[in-house]
Amino acid sequence: MVKMRSLLCGYYGQGNGGDEALLATLLQMLPPNVTPVVLSGNPQETHQRYGVETYNRKAFFQVFQALRTCDALIWGGGSLMQDVTSTMSPFYYGGLMALAQIMGLKTIAWGQGIGPLLRPQTRWLARRNFAGCTKISVRDRSSATLLSKWQIPCLLAPDPVWALESQRVPEISHLPAPRIAVVLRNHPQLTPTRLTNLTHALVDLQTATQAFILLLPFQKSEDLSIAESIQPHLPNVSKIICLEDPQLLKGVFRSTEMVIGMRLHSLIMAAAEGSRCFAISYDPKVNRLMEDIAIPGWDLQNLPDNPNVISTTWLEHYANGQPLSSQQIQSLVDRALLHRELLKEVLGD
Structure with a gap:
Protein backbone atom coordinates (compact mmCIF):
# COMPACT_ATOMS: atom_id res chain seq x y z
CA MET A 1 0.00 0.00 0.00
CA ALA A 157 -23.12 15.38 -4.74
CA PRO A 158 -24.93 16.51 -1.55
CA ASP A 159 -22.91 18.19 1.20
CA PRO A 160 -20.53 15.62 2.75
CA VAL A 161 -21.94 16.26 6.25
CA TRP A 162 -25.05 14.28 5.28
CA ALA A 163 -22.80 11.23 5.71
CA LEU A 164 -21.16 12.27 9.00
CA GLU A 165 -21.64 9.60 11.68
CA SER A 166 -23.50 11.11 14.63
CA GLN A 167 -23.19 10.19 18.30
CA ARG A 168 -25.89 10.17 20.96
CA VAL A 169 -25.77 12.97 23.55
CA PRO A 170 -26.78 11.39 26.89
CA GLU A 171 -27.62 14.68 28.62
CA ILE A 172 -30.38 15.41 26.09
CA SER A 173 -32.44 12.40 27.20
CA HIS A 174 -32.75 13.96 30.66
CA LEU A 175 -34.39 17.11 29.30
CA PRO A 176 -38.17 17.42 28.88
CA ALA A 177 -39.74 16.37 25.58
CA PRO A 178 -40.83 17.33 22.98
CA ARG A 179 -37.88 19.50 21.99
CA ILE A 180 -37.33 22.28 19.46
CA ALA A 181 -33.78 23.35 18.58
CA VAL A 182 -32.92 26.92 17.59
CA VAL A 183 -29.69 27.88 15.79
CA LEU A 184 -29.31 31.61 15.18
CA ARG A 185 -26.12 33.44 14.25
CA ASN A 186 -24.90 37.00 14.34
CA HIS A 187 -25.54 38.85 11.08
CA PRO A 188 -25.95 42.52 10.08
CA GLN A 189 -29.51 41.79 8.90
CA LEU A 190 -30.41 40.18 12.23
CA THR A 191 -31.24 43.60 13.68
CA PRO A 192 -32.28 44.12 17.32
CA THR A 193 -35.89 44.51 16.14
CA ARG A 194 -35.82 41.24 14.19
CA LEU A 195 -34.19 39.41 17.10
CA THR A 196 -36.86 40.77 19.43
CA ASN A 197 -39.59 39.58 17.07
CA LEU A 198 -38.01 36.13 16.81
CA THR A 199 -37.73 35.93 20.60
CA HIS A 200 -41.40 36.84 21.09
CA ALA A 201 -42.37 34.30 18.44
CA LEU A 202 -40.32 31.61 20.19
CA VAL A 203 -42.05 32.35 23.49
CA ASP A 204 -45.44 32.01 21.78
CA LEU A 205 -44.36 28.79 20.03
CA GLN A 206 -43.17 27.29 23.30
CA THR A 207 -46.40 28.23 25.06
CA ALA A 208 -48.49 26.64 22.31
CA THR A 209 -46.47 23.42 22.02
CA GLN A 210 -45.11 23.09 25.57
CA ALA A 211 -41.84 22.08 23.91
CA PHE A 212 -38.45 22.43 25.57
CA ILE A 213 -36.24 24.86 23.61
CA LEU A 214 -32.61 23.93 22.91
CA LEU A 215 -30.49 26.95 22.01
CA LEU A 216 -27.46 25.71 20.07
CA PRO A 217 -24.56 28.08 19.36
CA PHE A 218 -22.71 26.58 16.39
CA GLN A 219 -19.93 29.15 16.77
CA LYS A 220 -19.62 30.64 20.24
CA SER A 221 -18.02 33.87 19.07
CA GLU A 222 -20.94 34.56 16.73
CA ASP A 223 -23.90 32.74 18.27
CA LEU A 224 -23.58 32.53 22.05
CA SER A 225 -24.55 36.13 22.80
CA ILE A 226 -27.74 35.68 20.78
CA ALA A 227 -28.64 32.50 22.66
CA GLU A 228 -27.94 34.29 25.94
CA SER A 229 -30.26 37.15 24.97
CA ILE A 230 -33.11 34.73 24.19
CA GLN A 231 -32.76 32.31 27.12
CA PRO A 232 -34.03 34.65 29.91
CA HIS A 233 -37.34 34.98 28.05
CA LEU A 234 -37.80 31.20 28.30
CA PRO A 235 -36.98 30.46 31.94
CA ASN A 236 -37.19 26.80 32.99
CA VAL A 237 -38.21 25.72 29.47
CA SER A 238 -34.94 26.24 27.60
CA LYS A 239 -31.26 25.41 27.80
CA ILE A 240 -28.14 26.65 26.00
CA ILE A 241 -26.08 23.67 24.86
CA CYS A 242 -22.53 24.25 23.63
CA LEU A 243 -20.88 21.26 21.97
CA GLU A 244 -17.49 21.24 20.26
CA ASP A 245 -17.50 17.70 18.84
CA PRO A 246 -19.36 17.74 15.49
CA GLN A 247 -20.57 14.14 15.85
CA LEU A 248 -22.20 15.03 19.17
CA LEU A 249 -23.55 18.24 17.68
CA LYS A 250 -25.23 16.26 14.93
CA GLY A 251 -26.43 13.74 17.52
CA VAL A 252 -28.43 16.44 19.35
CA PHE A 253 -30.89 16.53 16.46
CA ARG A 254 -31.83 12.86 16.96
CA SER A 255 -33.96 14.06 19.85
CA THR A 256 -35.63 17.15 18.37
CA GLU A 257 -39.07 17.43 16.80
CA MET A 258 -38.22 20.58 14.90
CA VAL A 259 -35.27 22.86 14.18
CA ILE A 260 -35.34 26.56 13.39
CA GLY A 261 -31.96 27.25 11.83
CA MET A 262 -29.95 29.97 10.16
CA ARG A 263 -26.75 27.98 9.76
CA LEU A 264 -26.53 25.67 6.76
CA HIS A 265 -25.10 22.69 8.63
CA SER A 266 -27.64 22.94 11.43
CA LEU A 267 -30.31 22.30 8.80
CA ILE A 268 -28.32 19.51 7.12
CA MET A 269 -27.60 17.78 10.42
CA ALA A 270 -31.19 18.13 11.60
CA ALA A 271 -32.69 16.89 8.32
CA ALA A 272 -30.25 13.95 8.28
CA GLU A 273 -31.38 12.96 11.77
CA GLY A 274 -35.06 13.06 10.83
CA SER A 275 -36.12 16.37 12.35
CA ARG A 276 -38.49 18.88 10.75
CA CYS A 277 -36.61 21.96 9.55
CA PHE A 278 -37.52 25.62 9.17
CA ALA A 279 -34.89 27.92 7.67
CA ILE A 280 -34.04 31.58 8.12
CA SER A 281 -31.66 32.26 5.26
CA TYR A 282 -28.86 34.79 5.38
CA ASP A 283 -26.85 33.33 2.47
CA PRO A 284 -27.52 31.84 -0.99
CA LYS A 285 -26.12 28.49 0.18
CA VAL A 286 -29.04 28.17 2.61
CA ASN A 287 -31.51 29.00 -0.16
CA ARG A 288 -29.96 26.26 -2.32
CA LEU A 289 -30.54 23.70 0.43
CA MET A 290 -34.10 24.94 0.94
CA GLU A 291 -34.77 24.36 -2.76
CA ASP A 292 -33.02 21.00 -2.92
CA ILE A 293 -34.92 19.33 -0.07
CA ALA A 294 -38.02 21.57 0.17
CA ILE A 295 -37.33 23.24 3.53
CA PRO A 296 -39.80 26.08 4.28
CA GLY A 297 -38.52 29.37 5.59
CA TRP A 298 -37.83 33.04 5.01
CA ASP A 299 -34.92 35.11 3.83
CA LEU A 300 -33.73 37.03 6.88
CA GLN A 301 -34.28 40.36 5.13
CA ASN A 302 -37.91 39.36 4.44
CA LEU A 303 -38.68 38.13 7.96
CA PRO A 304 -42.27 39.12 8.89
CA ASP A 305 -42.52 42.16 11.14
CA ASN A 306 -45.31 40.62 13.21
CA PRO A 307 -44.22 38.01 15.81
CA ASN A 308 -47.68 36.45 15.63
CA VAL A 309 -47.22 35.70 11.94
CA ILE A 310 -43.84 34.11 12.69
CA SER A 311 -45.10 31.94 15.56
CA THR A 312 -48.25 30.90 13.68
CA THR A 313 -46.18 29.79 10.69
CA TRP A 314 -43.82 27.85 12.96
CA LEU A 315 -46.73 26.23 14.78
CA GLU A 316 -48.29 25.12 11.49
CA HIS A 317 -45.00 23.50 10.45
CA TYR A 318 -44.57 21.90 13.89
CA ALA A 319 -48.07 20.40 13.68
CA ASN A 320 -48.24 19.44 10.01
CA GLY A 321 -44.74 19.64 8.52
CA GLN A 322 -43.02 16.44 7.51
CA PRO A 323 -39.38 15.49 8.01
CA LEU A 324 -37.51 13.73 5.24
CA SER A 325 -38.41 10.08 4.93
CA SER A 326 -35.84 7.43 5.84
CA GLN A 327 -35.58 6.63 2.12
CA GLN A 328 -34.87 10.27 1.24
CA ILE A 329 -32.24 10.51 3.98
CA GLN A 330 -30.54 7.29 2.88
CA SER A 331 -30.48 8.51 -0.72
CA LEU A 332 -28.81 11.77 0.33
CA VAL A 333 -26.29 9.90 2.50
CA ASP A 334 -25.49 7.46 -0.30
CA ARG A 335 -24.96 10.27 -2.79
CA ALA A 336 -22.86 12.25 -0.27
CA LEU A 337 -20.55 9.23 -0.11
CA LEU A 338 -19.58 9.98 -3.71
CA HIS A 339 -17.21 12.55 -2.19
CA ARG A 340 -15.47 9.57 -0.54
CA GLU A 341 -15.20 7.77 -3.88
CA LEU A 342 -13.53 10.79 -5.42
CA LEU A 343 -10.91 10.80 -2.66
CA LYS A 344 -10.33 7.09 -3.16
CA GLU A 345 -9.94 7.60 -6.90
CA VAL A 346 -7.23 10.25 -6.50
CA LEU A 347 -5.50 9.17 -3.29
CA GLY A 348 -6.31 5.50 -2.77
CA ASP A 349 -3.77 2.76 -3.33
Whole structure:
Protein backbone atom coordinates (compact mmCIF):
# COMPACT_ATOMS: atom_id res chain seq x y z
CA MET A 1 0.00 0.00 0.00
CA VAL A 2 1.42 3.37 -1.07
CA LYS A 3 1.40 5.81 1.85
CA MET A 4 0.43 9.41 1.12
CA ARG A 5 0.39 12.60 3.14
CA SER A 6 -2.43 15.02 2.40
CA LEU A 7 -2.67 18.59 3.65
CA LEU A 8 -6.26 19.46 4.60
CA CYS A 9 -7.18 23.10 4.29
CA GLY A 10 -10.45 24.71 5.39
CA TYR A 11 -11.92 27.00 8.01
CA TYR A 12 -10.81 24.63 10.75
CA GLY A 13 -10.01 25.39 14.37
CA GLN A 14 -12.16 28.52 14.42
CA GLY A 15 -14.91 27.12 16.64
CA ASN A 16 -17.45 26.82 13.81
CA GLY A 17 -19.54 23.66 14.16
CA GLY A 18 -20.27 23.40 10.45
CA ASP A 19 -16.65 23.60 9.37
CA GLU A 20 -15.60 21.19 12.11
CA ALA A 21 -18.26 18.81 10.81
CA LEU A 22 -16.73 19.06 7.34
CA LEU A 23 -13.30 18.24 8.76
CA ALA A 24 -14.66 15.30 10.77
CA THR A 25 -16.42 13.99 7.66
CA LEU A 26 -13.31 14.42 5.51
CA LEU A 27 -11.21 12.50 8.04
CA GLN A 28 -13.93 9.82 8.11
CA MET A 29 -13.79 9.54 4.28
CA LEU A 30 -10.03 9.55 3.66
CA PRO A 31 -8.60 6.29 2.27
CA PRO A 32 -6.68 4.26 4.89
CA ASN A 33 -3.34 4.82 3.13
CA VAL A 34 -3.59 8.60 3.60
CA THR A 35 -2.01 10.39 6.55
CA PRO A 36 -3.89 13.66 7.16
CA VAL A 37 -2.05 16.87 7.99
CA VAL A 38 -4.42 19.67 9.04
CA LEU A 39 -4.06 23.45 8.86
CA SER A 40 -5.94 24.91 11.81
CA GLY A 41 -6.61 28.17 13.58
CA ASN A 42 -6.13 26.25 16.82
CA PRO A 43 -3.61 23.48 16.07
CA GLN A 44 -3.45 22.13 19.62
CA GLU A 45 -7.23 21.77 19.94
CA THR A 46 -7.51 20.13 16.49
CA HIS A 47 -4.71 17.70 17.35
CA GLN A 48 -6.34 16.78 20.66
CA ARG A 49 -9.79 16.27 19.13
CA TYR A 50 -8.82 14.27 16.04
CA GLY A 51 -5.35 12.92 16.83
CA VAL A 52 -3.87 14.34 13.63
CA GLU A 53 -0.72 16.26 12.75
CA THR A 54 -1.52 19.98 12.72
CA TYR A 55 0.01 23.31 11.75
CA ASN A 56 -1.00 26.93 12.29
CA ARG A 57 -2.92 28.03 9.21
CA LYS A 58 -1.70 31.63 9.61
CA ALA A 59 2.02 30.84 9.99
CA PHE A 60 3.33 30.97 6.42
CA PHE A 61 6.60 29.17 7.12
CA GLN A 62 4.75 26.31 8.85
CA VAL A 63 2.27 26.09 5.98
CA PHE A 64 5.06 26.05 3.39
CA GLN A 65 6.96 23.36 5.30
CA ALA A 66 3.80 21.28 5.57
CA LEU A 67 3.24 21.57 1.82
CA ARG A 68 6.79 20.38 1.18
CA THR A 69 6.15 17.19 3.17
CA CYS A 70 2.82 16.35 1.51
CA ASP A 71 1.75 14.66 -1.70
CA ALA A 72 -1.66 16.30 -1.99
CA LEU A 73 -3.66 19.34 -0.91
CA ILE A 74 -7.40 19.13 -0.22
CA TRP A 75 -9.68 22.12 0.06
CA GLY A 76 -11.78 20.50 2.73
CA GLY A 77 -15.34 21.55 2.04
CA GLY A 78 -17.56 24.58 2.40
CA SER A 79 -17.68 28.03 0.84
CA LEU A 80 -13.96 28.75 0.77
CA MET A 81 -13.99 30.61 -2.53
CA GLN A 82 -16.39 33.47 -1.86
CA ASP A 83 -15.86 37.19 -1.35
CA VAL A 84 -18.96 38.24 0.59
CA THR A 85 -18.13 37.47 4.23
CA SER A 86 -14.40 38.04 3.65
CA THR A 87 -12.47 39.71 0.85
CA MET A 88 -9.25 38.01 1.98
CA SER A 89 -10.62 34.45 2.15
CA PRO A 90 -10.39 33.64 -1.58
CA PHE A 91 -6.85 35.01 -1.74
CA TYR A 92 -5.74 32.87 1.21
CA TYR A 93 -7.25 29.64 -0.09
CA GLY A 94 -6.58 30.49 -3.72
CA GLY A 95 -2.96 31.36 -3.02
CA LEU A 96 -2.45 28.12 -1.13
CA MET A 97 -4.01 26.09 -3.93
CA ALA A 98 -1.90 27.88 -6.57
CA LEU A 99 1.28 27.25 -4.56
CA ALA A 100 0.43 23.54 -4.18
CA GLN A 101 -0.18 23.27 -7.92
CA ILE A 102 3.14 24.98 -8.70
CA MET A 103 4.87 22.53 -6.34
CA GLY A 104 3.34 19.60 -8.22
CA LEU A 105 1.01 18.28 -5.52
CA LYS A 106 -2.22 16.53 -6.40
CA THR A 107 -4.94 19.07 -5.64
CA ILE A 108 -8.54 18.33 -4.77
CA ALA A 109 -11.40 20.79 -4.31
CA TRP A 110 -13.72 18.67 -2.13
CA GLY A 111 -17.34 19.33 -1.22
CA GLN A 112 -17.17 22.89 -2.41
CA GLY A 113 -19.91 25.51 -2.48
CA ILE A 114 -18.58 28.18 -4.81
CA GLY A 115 -19.44 31.84 -4.41
CA PRO A 116 -20.83 34.35 -4.27
CA LEU A 117 -17.91 35.82 -6.23
CA LEU A 118 -18.73 39.48 -6.78
CA ARG A 119 -15.29 40.82 -7.74
CA PRO A 120 -13.64 40.17 -11.12
CA GLN A 121 -10.26 39.41 -9.53
CA THR A 122 -11.67 36.74 -7.20
CA ARG A 123 -13.67 35.17 -10.03
CA TRP A 124 -10.48 35.04 -12.11
CA LEU A 125 -8.53 33.48 -9.22
CA ALA A 126 -11.26 30.92 -8.54
CA ARG A 127 -11.46 29.90 -12.19
CA ARG A 128 -7.69 29.50 -12.37
CA ASN A 129 -7.58 27.46 -9.14
CA PHE A 130 -10.37 25.09 -10.12
CA ALA A 131 -8.98 24.62 -13.64
CA GLY A 132 -5.70 23.41 -12.12
CA CYS A 133 -7.27 20.87 -9.73
CA THR A 134 -6.76 17.15 -10.16
CA LYS A 135 -10.39 16.51 -9.17
CA ILE A 136 -13.33 18.60 -7.95
CA SER A 137 -16.52 17.80 -6.09
CA VAL A 138 -19.22 20.37 -5.38
CA ARG A 139 -22.26 20.27 -3.12
CA ASP A 140 -24.87 22.23 -5.09
CA ARG A 141 -26.16 22.75 -8.61
CA SER A 142 -25.23 26.43 -8.70
CA SER A 143 -21.54 25.59 -8.16
CA ALA A 144 -21.71 22.82 -10.77
CA THR A 145 -23.32 25.21 -13.27
CA LEU A 146 -20.58 27.79 -12.73
CA LEU A 147 -17.83 25.22 -13.31
CA SER A 148 -19.66 23.93 -16.38
CA LYS A 149 -19.75 27.49 -17.70
CA TRP A 150 -15.99 27.60 -17.18
CA GLN A 151 -15.71 24.20 -18.93
CA ILE A 152 -14.24 22.59 -15.80
CA PRO A 153 -15.50 19.05 -15.02
CA CYS A 154 -16.71 18.23 -11.51
CA LEU A 155 -18.67 15.74 -9.41
CA LEU A 156 -21.97 17.01 -7.99
CA ALA A 157 -23.12 15.38 -4.74
CA PRO A 158 -24.93 16.51 -1.55
CA ASP A 159 -22.91 18.19 1.20
CA PRO A 160 -20.53 15.62 2.75
CA VAL A 161 -21.94 16.26 6.25
CA TRP A 162 -25.05 14.28 5.28
CA ALA A 163 -22.80 11.23 5.71
CA LEU A 164 -21.16 12.27 9.00
CA GLU A 165 -21.64 9.60 11.68
CA SER A 166 -23.50 11.11 14.63
CA GLN A 167 -23.19 10.19 18.30
CA ARG A 168 -25.89 10.17 20.96
CA VAL A 169 -25.77 12.97 23.55
CA PRO A 170 -26.78 11.39 26.89
CA GLU A 171 -27.62 14.68 28.62
CA ILE A 172 -30.38 15.41 26.09
CA SER A 173 -32.44 12.40 27.20
CA HIS A 174 -32.75 13.96 30.66
CA LEU A 175 -34.39 17.11 29.30
CA PRO A 176 -38.17 17.42 28.88
CA ALA A 177 -39.74 16.37 25.58
CA PRO A 178 -40.83 17.33 22.98
CA ARG A 179 -37.88 19.50 21.99
CA ILE A 180 -37.33 22.28 19.46
CA ALA A 181 -33.78 23.35 18.58
CA VAL A 182 -32.92 26.92 17.59
CA VAL A 183 -29.69 27.88 15.79
CA LEU A 184 -29.31 31.61 15.18
CA ARG A 185 -26.12 33.44 14.25
CA ASN A 186 -24.90 37.00 14.34
CA HIS A 187 -25.54 38.85 11.08
CA PRO A 188 -25.95 42.52 10.08
CA GLN A 189 -29.51 41.79 8.90
CA LEU A 190 -30.41 40.18 12.23
CA THR A 191 -31.24 43.60 13.68
CA PRO A 192 -32.28 44.12 17.32
CA THR A 193 -35.89 44.51 16.14
CA ARG A 194 -35.82 41.24 14.19
CA LEU A 195 -34.19 39.41 17.10
CA THR A 196 -36.86 40.77 19.43
CA ASN A 197 -39.59 39.58 17.07
CA LEU A 198 -38.01 36.13 16.81
CA THR A 199 -37.73 35.93 20.60
CA HIS A 200 -41.40 36.84 21.09
CA ALA A 201 -42.37 34.30 18.44
CA LEU A 202 -40.32 31.61 20.19
CA VAL A 203 -42.05 32.35 23.49
CA ASP A 204 -45.44 32.01 21.78
CA LEU A 205 -44.36 28.79 20.03
CA GLN A 206 -43.17 27.29 23.30
CA THR A 207 -46.40 28.23 25.06
CA ALA A 208 -48.49 26.64 22.31
CA THR A 209 -46.47 23.42 22.02
CA GLN A 210 -45.11 23.09 25.57
CA ALA A 211 -41.84 22.08 23.91
CA PHE A 212 -38.45 22.43 25.57
CA ILE A 213 -36.24 24.86 23.61
CA LEU A 214 -32.61 23.93 22.91
CA LEU A 215 -30.49 26.95 22.01
CA LEU A 216 -27.46 25.71 20.07
CA PRO A 217 -24.56 28.08 19.36
CA PHE A 218 -22.71 26.58 16.39
CA GLN A 219 -19.93 29.15 16.77
CA LYS A 220 -19.62 30.64 20.24
CA SER A 221 -18.02 33.87 19.07
CA GLU A 222 -20.94 34.56 16.73
CA ASP A 223 -23.90 32.74 18.27
CA LEU A 224 -23.58 32.53 22.05
CA SER A 225 -24.55 36.13 22.80
CA ILE A 226 -27.74 35.68 20.78
CA ALA A 227 -28.64 32.50 22.66
CA GLU A 228 -27.94 34.29 25.94
CA SER A 229 -30.26 37.15 24.97
CA ILE A 230 -33.11 34.73 24.19
CA GLN A 231 -32.76 32.31 27.12
CA PRO A 232 -34.03 34.65 29.91
CA HIS A 233 -37.34 34.98 28.05
CA LEU A 234 -37.80 31.20 28.30
CA PRO A 235 -36.98 30.46 31.94
CA ASN A 236 -37.19 26.80 32.99
CA VAL A 237 -38.21 25.72 29.47
CA SER A 238 -34.94 26.24 27.60
CA LYS A 239 -31.26 25.41 27.80
CA ILE A 240 -28.14 26.65 26.00
CA ILE A 241 -26.08 23.67 24.86
CA CYS A 242 -22.53 24.25 23.63
CA LEU A 243 -20.88 21.26 21.97
CA GLU A 244 -17.49 21.24 20.26
CA ASP A 245 -17.50 17.70 18.84
CA PRO A 246 -19.36 17.74 15.49
CA GLN A 247 -20.57 14.14 15.85
CA LEU A 248 -22.20 15.03 19.17
CA LEU A 249 -23.55 18.24 17.68
CA LYS A 250 -25.23 16.26 14.93
CA GLY A 251 -26.43 13.74 17.52
CA VAL A 252 -28.43 16.44 19.35
CA PHE A 253 -30.89 16.53 16.46
CA ARG A 254 -31.83 12.86 16.96
CA SER A 255 -33.96 14.06 19.85
CA THR A 256 -35.63 17.15 18.37
CA GLU A 257 -39.07 17.43 16.80
CA MET A 258 -38.22 20.58 14.90
CA VAL A 259 -35.27 22.86 14.18
CA ILE A 260 -35.34 26.56 13.39
CA GLY A 261 -31.96 27.25 11.83
CA MET A 262 -29.95 29.97 10.16
CA ARG A 263 -26.75 27.98 9.76
CA LEU A 264 -26.53 25.67 6.76
CA HIS A 265 -25.10 22.69 8.63
CA SER A 266 -27.64 22.94 11.43
CA LEU A 267 -30.31 22.30 8.80
CA ILE A 268 -28.32 19.51 7.12
CA MET A 269 -27.60 17.78 10.42
CA ALA A 270 -31.19 18.13 11.60
CA ALA A 271 -32.69 16.89 8.32
CA ALA A 272 -30.25 13.95 8.28
CA GLU A 273 -31.38 12.96 11.77
CA GLY A 274 -35.06 13.06 10.83
CA SER A 275 -36.12 16.37 12.35
CA ARG A 276 -38.49 18.88 10.75
CA CYS A 277 -36.61 21.96 9.55
CA PHE A 278 -37.52 25.62 9.17
CA ALA A 279 -34.89 27.92 7.67
CA ILE A 280 -34.04 31.58 8.12
CA SER A 281 -31.66 32.26 5.26
CA TYR A 282 -28.86 34.79 5.38
CA ASP A 283 -26.85 33.33 2.47
CA PRO A 284 -27.52 31.84 -0.99
CA LYS A 285 -26.12 28.49 0.18
CA VAL A 286 -29.04 28.17 2.61
CA ASN A 287 -31.51 29.00 -0.16
CA ARG A 288 -29.96 26.26 -2.32
CA LEU A 289 -30.54 23.70 0.43
CA MET A 290 -34.10 24.94 0.94
CA GLU A 291 -34.77 24.36 -2.76
CA ASP A 292 -33.02 21.00 -2.92
CA ILE A 293 -34.92 19.33 -0.07
CA ALA A 294 -38.02 21.57 0.17
CA ILE A 295 -37.33 23.24 3.53
CA PRO A 296 -39.80 26.08 4.28
CA GLY A 297 -38.52 29.37 5.59
CA TRP A 298 -37.83 33.04 5.01
CA ASP A 299 -34.92 35.11 3.83
CA LEU A 300 -33.73 37.03 6.88
CA GLN A 301 -34.28 40.36 5.13
CA ASN A 302 -37.91 39.36 4.44
CA LEU A 303 -38.68 38.13 7.96
CA PRO A 304 -42.27 39.12 8.89
CA ASP A 305 -42.52 42.16 11.14
CA ASN A 306 -45.31 40.62 13.21
CA PRO A 307 -44.22 38.01 15.81
CA ASN A 308 -47.68 36.45 15.63
CA VAL A 309 -47.22 35.70 11.94
CA ILE A 310 -43.84 34.11 12.69
CA SER A 311 -45.10 31.94 15.56
CA THR A 312 -48.25 30.90 13.68
CA THR A 313 -46.18 29.79 10.69
CA TRP A 314 -43.82 27.85 12.96
CA LEU A 315 -46.73 26.23 14.78
CA GLU A 316 -48.29 25.12 11.49
CA HIS A 317 -45.00 23.50 10.45
CA TYR A 318 -44.57 21.90 13.89
CA ALA A 319 -48.07 20.40 13.68
CA ASN A 320 -48.24 19.44 10.01
CA GLY A 321 -44.74 19.64 8.52
CA GLN A 322 -43.02 16.44 7.51
CA PRO A 323 -39.38 15.49 8.01
CA LEU A 324 -37.51 13.73 5.24
CA SER A 325 -38.41 10.08 4.93
CA SER A 326 -35.84 7.43 5.84
CA GLN A 327 -35.58 6.63 2.12
CA GLN A 328 -34.87 10.27 1.24
CA ILE A 329 -32.24 10.51 3.98
CA GLN A 330 -30.54 7.29 2.88
CA SER A 331 -30.48 8.51 -0.72
CA LEU A 332 -28.81 11.77 0.33
CA VAL A 333 -26.29 9.90 2.50
CA ASP A 334 -25.49 7.46 -0.30
CA ARG A 335 -24.96 10.27 -2.79
CA ALA A 336 -22.86 12.25 -0.27
CA LEU A 337 -20.55 9.23 -0.11
CA LEU A 338 -19.58 9.98 -3.71
CA HIS A 339 -17.21 12.55 -2.19
CA ARG A 340 -15.47 9.57 -0.54
CA GLU A 341 -15.20 7.77 -3.88
CA LEU A 342 -13.53 10.79 -5.42
CA LEU A 343 -10.91 10.80 -2.66
CA LYS A 344 -10.33 7.09 -3.16
CA GLU A 345 -9.94 7.60 -6.90
CA VAL A 346 -7.23 10.25 -6.50
CA LEU A 347 -5.50 9.17 -3.29
CA GLY A 348 -6.31 5.50 -2.77
CA ASP A 349 -3.77 2.76 -3.33
